[in-house]
Amino acid sequence: MAQNRSKATIADDIVGYLKEHENKELLRFITCGSVDDGKSTLIGRLLFDSKTVLEDQLSALKKESKKFGTTGGEIDFALLIDGLQSEREQGITIDVAYRFFATDRRKYIIADTPGHEQYTRNMVTGASTANLAIILIDARKGVLTQTRRHAYIVSLLGIKHIVVAVNKMDIVGYSRDTFEAIKGDFEKMYAKLKGSLRHALGERFEGAATVDFIPISALNGDNVVQKSGNMEWYTGRPLLEYLDTVEIAEDINLEDFRFPVQYVNRPDLDFRGFCGTIASGSIKKGEGVTVLPSGKSSVVKEIVIPSAKRGGGSLATVDEACAPMAVTLTLEDEIDIGRGDLIVKSNDTLQTSDAVEAMVVWMDEKPLQIGREYEIKRATTSLSAIFESVEFKKDVNSWEEIETDTLQLNEIGKSVLRLTREIACDPYLSIKGTGSFIVIDKITNRTVAAGMIIDACKSGEEKRVYTEAEIELNAYIRKYYPEWGCAKIGE
Amino acid sequence: MQKSIDSEKITHLKQLEAESIHILREVAAEFENPVMMYSIGKDSSVMLHLAMKAFYPAKPPFPLLHVDTLWKFKEMIDFRDRRVKELGVELVVHTNPEGVEMGINPFIHGSKIHTDIMKTEALKQALNKGKYDAVIGGARRDEEKSRAKERIFSFRDRFHRWDPKNQRPELWNIYNTRINRGESVRVFPLSNWTELDIWQYIYLEDIPIVPLYFAKERPVVEIDGAKIMVDDERMPKELRDKAKMEKVRFRTLGCYPLTGAVESNASTLPEVIREMLLSRTSEREGRVIDKDQEGSMEKKKIEGYF
Numbered sequence: 108m109a110q111n112r113s114k115a116t117i118a119d120d121i122v123g124y125l126k127e128h129e130n131k132e133l134l135r136f137i138t139c140g141s142v143d144d145g146k147s148t149l150i151g152r153l154l155f156d157s158k159t160v161l162e163d164q165l166s167a168l169k170k171e172s173k174k175f176g177t178t179g180g181e182i183d184f185a186l187l188i189d190g191l192q193s194e195r196e197q198g199i200t201i202d203v204a205y206r207f208f209a210t211d212r213r214k215y216i217i218a219d220t221p222g223h224e225q226y227t228r229n230m231v232t233g234a235s236t237a238n239l240a241i242i243l244i245d246a247r248k249g250v251l252t253q254t255r256r257h258a259y260i261v262s263l264l265g266i267k268h269i270v271v272a273v274n275k276m277d278i279v280g281y282s283r284d285t286f287e288a289i290k291g292d293f294e295k296m297y298a299k300l301k302g303s304l305r306h307a308l309g310e311r312f313e314g315a316a317t318v319d320f321i322p323i324s325a326l327n328g329d330n331v332v333q334k335s336g337n338m339e340w341y342t343g344r345p346l347l348e349y350l351d352t353v354e355i356a357e358d359i360n361l362e363d364f365r366f367p368v369q370y371v372n373r374p375d376l377d378f379r380g381f382c383g384t385i386a387s388g389s390i391k392k393g394e395g396v397t398v399l400p401s402g403k404s405s406v407v408k409e410i411v412i413p414s415a416k417r418g419g420g421s422l423a424t425v426d427e428a429c430a431p432m433a434v435t436l437t438l439e440d441e442i443d444i445g446r447g448d449l450i451v452k453s454n455d456t457l458q459t460s461d462a463v464e465a466m467v468v469w470m471d472e473k474p475l476q477i478g479r480e481y482e483i484k485r486a487t488t489s490l491s492a493i494f495e496s497v498e499f500k501k502d503v504n505s506w507e508e509i510e511t512d513t514l515q516l517n518e519i520g521k522s523v524l525r526l527t528r529e530i531a532c533d534p535y536l537s538i539k540g541t542g543s544f545i546v547i548d549k550i551t552n553r554t555v556a557a558g559m560i561i562d563a564c565k566s567g568e569e570k571r572v573y574t575e576a577e578i579e580l581n582a583y584i585r586k587y588y589p590e591w592g593c594a595k596i597g598e
Numbered sequence: 599m600q601k602s603i604d605s606e607k608i609t610h611l612k613q614l615e616a617e618s619i620h621i622l623r624e625v626a627a628e629f630e631n632p633v634m635m636y637s638i639g640k641d642s643s644v645m646l647h648l649a650m651k652a653f654y655p656a657k658p659p660f661p662l663l664h665v666d667t668l669w670k671f672k673e674m675i676d677f678r679d680r681r682v683k684e685l686g687v688e689l690v691v692h693t694n695p696e697g698v699e700m701g702i703n704p705f706i707h708g709s710k711i712h713t714d715i716m717k718t719e720a721l722k723q724a725l726n727k728g729k730y731d732a733v734i735g736g737a738r739r740d741e742e743k744s745r746a747k748e749r750i751f752s753f754r755d756r757f758h759r760w761d762p763k764n765q766r767p768e769l770w771n772i773y774n775t776r777i778n779r780g781e782s783v784r785v786f787p788l789s790n791w792t793e794l795d796i797w798q799y800i801y802l803e804d805i806p807i808v809p810l811y812f813a814k815e816r817p818v819v820e821i822d823g824a825k826i827m828v829d830d831e832r833m834p835k836e837l838r839d840k841a842k843m844e845k846v847r848f849r850t851l852g853c854y855p856l857t858g859a860v861e862s863n864a865s866t867l868p869e870v871i872r873e874m875l876l877s878r879t880s881e882r883e884g885r886v887i888d889k890d891q892e893g894s895m896e897k898k899k900i901e902g903y904f
Contacts, residue, residue, distance in 0.1 A: 121872040129802055133610035202765065204746040205739050207792045214610040216790055228767055235769040359608075369620070370627040374656035382652070384620045384771070413654040423654070431608070433619040433652070446627055470767050484772050487627070543770045552776040554766045 131209065134355060135216045137233045137266070139257035140243030145274045149243065149325035150206060150219055153347065156332040157208040203233045212351045227503060227517040228470040230260050231557055235543070238355050239268040241346075246279045246322070250292040256503045258293075258300055262314060263466060263519070263559070265536055267358045269315045272346060277324040281337045286322045293320070303506045307466070307521055308561055311536045317353065321346050359430055364388030364396075365533065365541050366450040367486035372435055380411055380435035381444055386486060386540025388452075389429035395453035396438070399531035403442045404453050411435040430540070447488035449531045449541065459529045460563035462495070466535075467522045469514035471548065471555035475522075477512060480594040481555070483524070485544035491527040492546075493594050498522065514556075523564060527595055535559035550590060611799055618645075618787040619652040620771055621750060625732050625785050626652075626659050628775035632732035632785075636662035636689070638674045639851045640807050641736035641788055643681075644796055647805045648787065650685060660734070661688035665724055667716035668693055669704060669853035671829050677808045692724035704855040705834055712853070722758055731777060734785045740792045750789045756780035797871045811870060813847040813862040824858030849874075 116124045140146040206217040218233030220226065234240065240261040244254055261269060271293055279285045301314045321330055322341055329335035330345040344352065365386040372380040390396070390407060397404045412434045413423040428434045436450065444450075451457055469475055475494055483492045499508040500520035514520045535542030536559075546556035573581075573596050581596045625632050634649060636642050649658040664678060682689045697715040704712040725733060739746045749765050751773040766774050777783060788796070800807060818825040819833070819841045826833075828841045833855065846859035847870070864870040 117872055117875045121868040125798065125801060125868060125871065129609060129611065129798060131610045133613045202747050202762075205790065206746065207740045207790070209792070209794065214792075214795070232767045232769050236771075370623045372653060372656050378655060382623050384616060411654065413651050429608070431613060431616050433616040433623070435654070482776070484774065486772070487624075539770065543772065545767075545769060545772045545774060547774055547776055549776075552774070552778065554768075554774045557767070557769045 128211070132213050132355065133216070134213050134239060134350060134353075135218065135237050136239040136241060136350070137218045137220065137230070137237040137261070138241045138243065139220070139230065139261065140241075140274075141221070141253060144243040144245050145325045146219070146243050149241075149272070149274065149323070149331065150217060152325050152328060152331050153215075153217075154206060154208050156328065157210060157347070203229045210347065210351055215350065227256070227260065227468070227519070230257070231264065231468045231470075234260055234264040234266060235557070237264075237266055238358060239270065239350070239353065240266045241270045241272050244271060244273050244289055244293070246273050246275045246282075246285055246289065249289050250296055252504045254293070255296060255300070255506070258297060259304075259501075259503050259506060262300060262304055262312075265539060265559075267316045268353055268355070269318045270346070270349060271318070271320045273320065273322045274325050276322045276329060276335075276338065277327050281322070281329075281335075283338070283340045286320070286341075290320045294318075300506065307501070307508070308536065311534060313536075316358070319343070319349065321349060360387040360538060361389050361429055362387075363455065363533075363538060364390050364450075364452045365538055366390070366396075366436065367488070367541065368444055368446055368448045368450060369487045370446060371444065378437070379441070380437050381450065382433075382435045383450075383487065384433045384540075385428060385430040387430045387538045389427060390436070390452070391427045392424075396436075396450050397453045397455070398442065398444050399449045399451060399457060400459045400529050401443070401448070405438040405440040405442055407436055408439045409437045411437065447490075449486070449488075451531070457531045457533070458563045459531045461526045461529045462564050463524050463526070463532055464561045464564045465522060465524060465544075465558040466519060466561060467494075467514060467546070467556050467558045468519045469516055469556050471553055472516055473548070473551075473555070474516070475514040475556070476592075478594065479592045480549065482547040482549050483526070483544045483558070484547065485530065485560075486541050488530060490530070491549075491595060492524045495523045495525045521561070522558075524558070532560055532563040534562055550592070611795065611802060614791055614795060615648065615651075615799070617771070617790065618648045621773070621785060621787040622649055622652040622658075622734070624773055624775070625734060628773075629732035629783070631728070631730050632660040632734060633663045633690070633728055633730040634658065634660055634734040635736065636664045636678070637736065637851075638664065638670070638678045638808060639736070640800060640811060641738065641791075641796060643805050643807050644791075644799055645734070645736045645788060646681070646685070646687070647803060650687075657685075657687055661690050663690045663692065663724060663728070663730075663733075665717060665720045666691050666693045667712070667720065667853050668698070669712070669716070669832075669855060671808075671810055671827070671851065671854045671857075673810050674808055674851055677806075681806065690724070690728065692720060692727070694720035694723055703832070704853060705832070705837075709856050712856070716853075725758065725782070730782060732775075732783050732785055734787060736788050737786050738791050738793070738796075739786075739789050748786070748789075750786050751775060752784045752786065753777070754782045754784055756782075758782070760784075793874065794871075797867075797874060801867050801871065808851060810848045810851060812867075813845050813865045813869075815843045816846050816859065817841040818844050818846055818859055821855075825860070826857075827854055827859055829854040 138146050138150060204219045206219055208215050218237055220229040220233040242257050273286050273289050304312045321343060322338055323330040323346060325331060329337055332345060332347045334345045365388060366383050367386055368381045369383040372382050392407055392410060394407050395404060396407055409424045410428045411424050477494050480491050480493055482489060497511055497514060498521040500511045500514055500518050502509060503519060533541040542560040544558045545554050546558060548555045578596060584593045653659060694716055702712055702715050737745055749768045752760060753766055754760060817828040819837050825846060828838050845863060847862040847864060848857060848859050862873060864873045
């Protein structure tokens with residue numbers, strides 16, 4: 108019905124429609140489940156029912172359904188989703204794909220990732236930008252090992268909203284008892300999971316702000332867009348309405364101002380601006396700020412953000428800005444600031460440290476090597492680091508903590524990293540933008556891991572003092588034998 | 599908690615804008631010799647507008663690159679030259695000299711040869727010549743299935759090839775920009791925009807676009823089911839003679855012999871958006887190259903096409 112109404116508005120009053128639709132919110136979500144859970148069918152259904160699939164795509168889809176489909180000539184929504192030719196032939200999705208649709212209220216970006224165990228890497232990637240996760244459970248099978256894995260990754264990545272969609276309700280006769288039993292199992296599992304994560308991440312871990320359950324049939328469309336007539340006992344919202352109304356504005360941290368300097372803009376001697384994306388919090392003109400790690404202070408002179416409506420030849424500025432806006436700051440004083448520095452409010456106390464404790468997800472065929480020098484990129488800061496130790500790896504299915512001294516592809520573990528210089532640290536659970544980093548292999552240039560800072564730590568090892576000869580030898584080796592991956596000493 | 603900012607003001611368009619600006623600045627900060635592809639279409643117009651914003655009050659610290667096949671609509675070239683002058687940005691134009699020598703003509707050689715030589719090959723030449731280490735493009739993930747899986751910073755080997763099975767994981771808004779000499783990265787700041795987002799943003803920010811997007815009486819000839827506009831006398835006379843004036847507009851812009859017009863009365867931006875919203879076909883339908891074969895874009899990209 109909403110569709111019809113907006114159609115009428117589009118035809119009669121397009122300018123009014125555009126005004127209304129300029130003010131949508133953006134919601135990014137991830138879908139967790141395997142092909143067998145009907146994940147592609149669910150996404151296809153959301154795209155189809157929200158009229159995102161167009162006629163020429165639909166006719167191509169019908170043709171492909173006959174050729175590759177698994178639905179006996181019926182439209183196979185999974186084919187709409189599974190993009191690459193090689194994947195279609197194998198019948199599986201192998202990577203992260205992004206899908207888009209919009210309703211009258213929100214624009215959605217779906218990170219679609221495969222559910223198989225070997226693809227933890229992809230799921231973590233998809234989850235990193237999501238505000239919400241849909242965990243699919245097959246009503247016939249209930250909470251499985253993979254559900255535990257999905258819940259673990261979603262929670263580790265700090266996703267604030269979880270929706271458990273119990274799918275294939277049609278096959279279990281739309282049974283309320285089945286749904287309630289699965290809900291109970293998941294809640295029990297989730298309570299245990301929270302305990303396990305608290306153990307690893309500390310008391311700061313709170314878990315998702317909302318966890319909700321919806322019985323659906325993606326194939327038949329029950330409770331996906333329309334409320335199902337087959338499950339009168341379910342009094343909640345259908346999935347799409349849920350997505351449209353779940354409160355997300357509160358998820359943005361507006362308190363702790365963090366501004367990683369990305370680029371210094373200096374067109375002439377009169378203008379010196381610091382460009383960046385506000386990672387969290389907000390800032391006002393005239394507020395006192397401190398630059399880390401140098402500790403120098405100044406006052407915000409202008410917040411530059413050109414806008415067509417303000418336009419004109421002069422500087423377009425605003426009085427206040429907040430995350431996640433991309434702005435340019437100018438300061439009252441000439442102080443030395445470069446890419447990688449962090450600007451915070453002067454009344455903020457923030458720890459700087461050259462060692463961090465972090466949860467690390469390994470994403471490369473070549474396993475983690477303790478003592479080897481990697482590059483890490485945290486916000487706009489790039490620096491060298493070595494893994495000093497791996498405390499344990501986590502079995503993502505059983506949540507057992509297993510002793511190890513390395514991490515293999517798709518393994519997640521807790522580790523201590525020593526950095527070549529001090530950085531201002533935030534725990535990932537407080538501020539994602541400054542608490543997350545990627546690890547890059549300096550020789551292959553591949554992104555080999557993703558990390559989430561638990562806290563700054565003073566590493567147990569005393570800093571060894573090297574002689575000048577040792578430092579020179581180290582420099583020589585680093586210069587002429589880079590393939591040895593020798594770590595830098597003496598700073 | 600003091601909450602003087604209304605976080606609801608951060609609309610989806612503002613968020614997309616911020617994300618794109620972040621990406622453009624990351625390119626400027628991390629690469630030595632970046633370039634921005636400029637195709638003169640509406641997505642390029644949005645990308646250029648975002649680049650102007652990202653580095654304001656300075657100009658974007660990279661040039662624009664237009665691969666001119668010599669078969670673009672005249673109005674596109676006029677628009678390009680006017681915008682470049684107005685904004686004071688640097689423009690590099692490249693045409694494949696071998697193609698010019700061979701006298702490549704889409705009416706004679708067909709879309710495939712024309713595209714291979716004047717577009718794909720020309721692009722490779724331009725990139726090799728410029729030794730660009732980062733090439734910013736306006737592709738969107740909603741355009742085509744293979745694009746849905748491509749990273750925002752998409753690695754290319756020294757032959758400009760994309761390996762869809764061996765992409766670098768891309769997390770949060772942290773982009774791995776490390777490459778070796780000769781390798782490059784394609785960067786897509788509009789990855790998460792949809793066609794509707796682009797149009798809404800053009801409307802909201804009042805961004806100039808080529809007039810061909812708006813309906814007007816134009817001379818068109820029906821060729822293989824597509825309405826092709828007579829843009830110059832290089833169209834064979836027997837085809838030109840069949841031209842009729844029709845009120846049409848273009849949903850995408852490219853080489854005029856390969857770009858079909860659609861019948862339309864939409865002569866203002868809101869009308870164009872209304873038509874797009876009520877239409878039941880996707881914008882790429884008018885492009886001849888996509889329908890050549892299934893999975894065609896994926897193949898072209900592995901070969902080094904954008």
